[in-house]
Amino acid sequence: MNIGIIGLGLIGGSLGLDLLAQKQNHYVWGISRHQDTCKQAVLMGAVEAASQDPDMIPYLKQTDLVVICTPIPAILPAIASISPLLSPQAIITDVGSVKSAIVASASQKWARFVGAHPMAGTAFQGITAAERNLFQQRPCVITPFSSPVDTQAVNLEPNSKSNTIDREAVEIVRSLWQSVGAIVHECSPEAHDQAVAWISHLPVMVSASLIAACQQEEDVAIAELAQKLASSGFRDTSRVGGGNPELGRLMAEYNRPALLKSLRAYQNSLQVLIDQVESEQWQGIENVLKITQSDRRSFVDGKG
Ligand code: NAP
DSSP states (O other): OEEEEESOSHHHHHHHHHHHHSSSOOEEEEEOSOHHHHHHHHHHTSOSEEESSGGGSTTGGGOSEEEEOSOGGGHHHHHHHHGGGSOTTOEEEEOOSOOHHHHHHHHHHOTTEEEEEEOOOOSOOSGGGOOTTTTTTOEEEEEOOOEEOOTTTTTOOTTOOOEEOOHHHHHHHHHHHHHTTOEEEEOOHHHHHHHHIIIIIHHHHHHHHHHHHHTTOOOHHHHHHHHHHOOHHHHHHHTGGGSOHHHHHHHHHHSHHHHHHHHHHHHHHHHHHHHHHHTTOHHHHHHHHHHHHHHHHHHHTTOO
């Protein structure tokens, strides 16, 4: 296949490395904003050709599949700028961590658009962070969008409500992610956004609040002592709150309703614990922790 990657960073670069390592004879090209990124991506073997300017990409018109791997705000603009240069048969997909805010508009811009989100990452960014096998055994969600059928073209009653999903395009995007080792799931953009709000976006906010709460200690000596004593437990629980601030902001901005629902549920859970501590309900606290100890397994067990 002729595959284009727009946005040569951690996700785009890692995808390119895996695709070119396959014995599939793919031709993989890339577009990024900076010339240094493009050069580095070619040197690393993440793409065969790369440029800031799509006109400089050989065989662009023969592209089968374009994967948009830019930061979220640049996804729709990237589709708008690349689509006039592609054949109508080409499929466009993305890797954005939110889906509702992208999928409907992207599907209007390009009929063969299929949203996706590989759930893999590291604490690092940019092309130098790209690595082989990043997606091995990681979930990847595909969020097909049913665009309204052109009722005249398919001879239906003019106002009949019928939707269609481009199954061929969905299956090609599924094969792409399966070929790099991902475990593919399929759901609506809305279901995706609520699910990731619970397990990805809420933890970032909770972890950030934990760090901010610890910083509220007024006694400087105690604050310093706490920093010295912080060990593996604090390292684990503060990790995602100490990550990329721009990514955290984008999660909140682009997944606001789902994140708010999760944050309010978390506030309720926290209030239950506050009430129990205040009223010295020690057995109640132990009961809550027994349930969470068991429930945690359904989220993390067997996932390495
Ligand atoms: P990243 O490492 O910062 O890579 C993004 C790359 O896009 C940058 O290297 C940048 O290269 C390029 N870029 C930025 N704006 C561009 C534009 N307008 N046109 C073309 N290229 C542009 O970020 P990432 O972690 O790979 O994230 C990329 C996407 O993956 C985001 O949409 C994010 O939601 C999604 N995602 C991230 C993770 C994660 O954990 N990191 C996981 C799953 C999905 P230049 O410097 O050359 O512009």
